[in-house]
Structure formats: C-alpha cells, structure tokens
Amino acid sequence: MDTATVIAFRIDHKTMTLKQLLQRLRVDASSAAMSRCKDDLTTECWAETLGLAADTAELQSVVTRFRRENGLFTAAQAAEWLESRGMALNDLVDLLRPQVLREALARHVVSADEIRRHFLEFAHEYDRAEISTIVMGEYGAAQELLFRLEEGSDFHALAREYSSDAATAKSGGYVGPISRTDLEPEIAAAVFNATEGTVLGPFERRRDYSLILVEGLYPAELNEAVGASIREKLFQYELEAYRRTLDIHEDLWSIGEG
Structure with missing residues (x-):
C-alpha cells in the first residue's frame, strides 16, 4: 500500500494522506489525534477561503522554535531526525503551517472589541x-x-x-x-x-x-496573556462553527474494507 496516496482524512478539497498521518505519529502522537487533524485541515480550508497565507517569517520562526525544543541545533541533527521519521524538511513545514495559519485566522476573525466584551461579561473567570x-x-x-x-x-x-x-x-x-x-x-x-x-x-x-x-x-485584568486566552477560546468557537459547514470524510476507517 502506497501511504503517500492513501487518503486518511478529507475536508472539502483538503486532504491528509496516511503517510502524513504516520509522520505526525512519529513526531508527536497528539498531533495525530483525529480532532487535531480535523482542526488543521479546517484551518487550511478557512484560511484559503479568506485569502490568508502563512507569513514566511512567522513560519520560519515556528520551525526554528520546533528545532530548538527538540534539540536540533545543527543542520546535521535536523537532517538525521527527519530521516529517522521518514520526512523531508518540507513535510515538517507542512505539519507546522496550520499553527501559523491558526494565529493569522484568529487575529482576522476575532476582534479586539469582541475580546473586551467577553472579558467584561466573564471577568470573574479570570480572577x-x-x-x-x-x-x-x-x-x-x-x-x-x-x-x-x-x-x-x-x-x-x-x-x-x-x-x-x-x-x-x-x-x-x-x-x-x-x-x-x-x-x-x-x-x-x-x-x-x-x-x-x-x-x-x-x-x-x-x-x-x-x-x-x-x-x-x-483580580482579573485584561492583559496580553488574558487577551490571548480569550482570543483562542472565541476562535475555537468560530472554527467549530465553520467546520460544520464543510464536507468531512474520514477515509481512514474504510481502508482495508471491501
């Protein structure tokens, strides 16, 4: 079976292959969870619909942070780590791209006014x-x-x-x-x-x-950390609402049937 062509998930026209799913498992099991995979594909669909792309500098920053967190300080260490997981650098970039798109989307769809209103209504939760x-x-x-x-x-x-x-x-x-x-x-x-x-x-x-x-x-204060927490909460609501409008297929479960 060619894992590079077998589709594990489809959300509208965006797909995740079985190979990509296995790569996620080798990098971090939590990134291969069904909910995370769906979130990432939904994020890519939504960003494309709104004409948002991953900023190159932000994407490079995420990759650099990932390398630092995993002790990949040299090109040789990074190359060996990727090879042991059956990945190329582009595969890692593709895996991390939804993080950057998610942040861009959150800034786009959740306004500062919405954050302030939520804080005023639920301030006691942030004490x-x-x-x-x-x-x-x-x-x-x-x-x-x-x-x-x-x-x-x-x-x-x-x-x-x-x-x-x-x-x-x-x-x-x-x-x-x-x-x-x-x-x-x-x-x-x-x-x-x-x-x-x-x-x-x-x-x-x-x-x-x-x-x-x-x-x-x-007492609760609308500082940068609280604002970021509220933005993430409100964005997750919006993401789930958007996902309900999409055509979702979990092809993984049909592999081997028939």
Missing part, C-alpha cells in the same frame, strides 16, 4: 489567587493545626511537617496561582472573598480536610 494548603486525614487534626496557626505558628513549617499532600508538602504547602474553576464552588467563594494572609478551613474533600492560606489575590 487569580495564590494559595498554600495543608491536607490532613482527620477533621480534629486539621482543627488542631488551625488553633496553632491562630496562636502564631508558621503555616509553611506546619505544612512541611504534617501535610499529607505529597505534591505540595515539601514546598511548605505552596500550590501557586489558581483560578476559581480550579476549586470547588464553596472553597472558591471563600478564597476569592478573603483577604491576603487569611487561613481558611478546614474544608472537607474526599475524606481529607484542608486548610488554605490565601497568599495573594489578583
């Missing part, structure tokens, strides 16, 4: 808090630690000594920045309505009891 935690297996033990904290004991020292949460105990219970959706509603309400330096709890969760130190509170 952040910085917390530390102590997790205990019994309510009484957690309550006893709370009394000690009220008497002036150091939260982080107690976390290192007593917390059963292996992921945070060694760092003094430090969890780091979190959003409201990272916490259960009751705990999120308590954390985001507290003041910095407050110890909350004990909160029961899955037969454990946690104390939470609110290290810092950071």
Whole structure:
C-alpha cells in the first residue's frame, strides 16, 4: 500500500494522506489525534477561503522554535531526525503551517472589541489567587493545626511537617496561582472573598480536610496573556462553527474494507 496516496482524512478539497498521518505519529502522537487533524485541515480550508497565507517569517520562526525544543541545533541533527521519521524538511513545514495559519485566522476573525466584551461579561473567570494548603486525614487534626496557626505558628513549617499532600508538602504547602474553576464552588467563594494572609478551613474533600492560606489575590485584568486566552477560546468557537459547514470524510476507517 502506497501511504503517500492513501487518503486518511478529507475536508472539502483538503486532504491528509496516511503517510502524513504516520509522520505526525512519529513526531508527536497528539498531533495525530483525529480532532487535531480535523482542526488543521479546517484551518487550511478557512484560511484559503479568506485569502490568508502563512507569513514566511512567522513560519520560519515556528520551525526554528520546533528545532530548538527538540534539540536540533545543527543542520546535521535536523537532517538525521527527519530521516529517522521518514520526512523531508518540507513535510515538517507542512505539519507546522496550520499553527501559523491558526494565529493569522484568529487575529482576522476575532476582534479586539469582541475580546473586551467577553472579558467584561466573564471577568470573574479570570480572577487569580495564590494559595498554600495543608491536607490532613482527620477533621480534629486539621482543627488542631488551625488553633496553632491562630496562636502564631508558621503555616509553611506546619505544612512541611504534617501535610499529607505529597505534591505540595515539601514546598511548605505552596500550590501557586489558581483560578476559581480550579476549586470547588464553596472553597472558591471563600478564597476569592478573603483577604491576603487569611487561613481558611478546614474544608472537607474526599475524606481529607484542608486548610488554605490565601497568599495573594489578583483580580482579573485584561492583559496580553488574558487577551490571548480569550482570543483562542472565541476562535475555537468560530472554527467549530465553520467546520460544520464543510464536507468531512474520514477515509481512514474504510481502508482495508471491501
């Protein structure tokens, strides 16, 4: 079977061959996921419809970043890496091109006004808090630690000594920045309505009891990172809506039938 000619996916007139799919598997399994393949082909269709092309400088930047992330610092290293995966440089460029097209499309179809409106409507989703935690297996033990904290004991020292949460105990219970959706509603309400330096709890969760130190509170701000996150979310909605207008064939599943 010639994998270069066998079609795995078709979206309108855009295709992905079985060879290209196998190359994706060899580079990064996540890039060969059905949803990712469909997204990439849809992106190419939409960009072509709107007359958008991948900017050469941006495409070169993506390729350079890919090489750096994979330790391909010399031409010889890159050539050996590509050969081991049955690829040429053009194959890698084709695989990475949808990333550049996606960014161009997102800038084109999602306006700054849409981003601002979404932020104003859902600002609470972008609030952040910085917390530390102590997790205990019994309510009484957690309550006893709370009394000690009220008497002036150091939260982080107690976390290192007593917390059963292996992921945070060694760092003094430090969890780091979190959003409201990272916490259960009751705990999120308590954390985001507290003041910095407050110890909350004990909160029961899955037969454990946690104390939470609110290290810092950071109300939502429409900065560059938040704006990029909103643009990506809104663009994904638009991409899915556009994909529903296309003719999609998953030819991969019919290979070998008959």
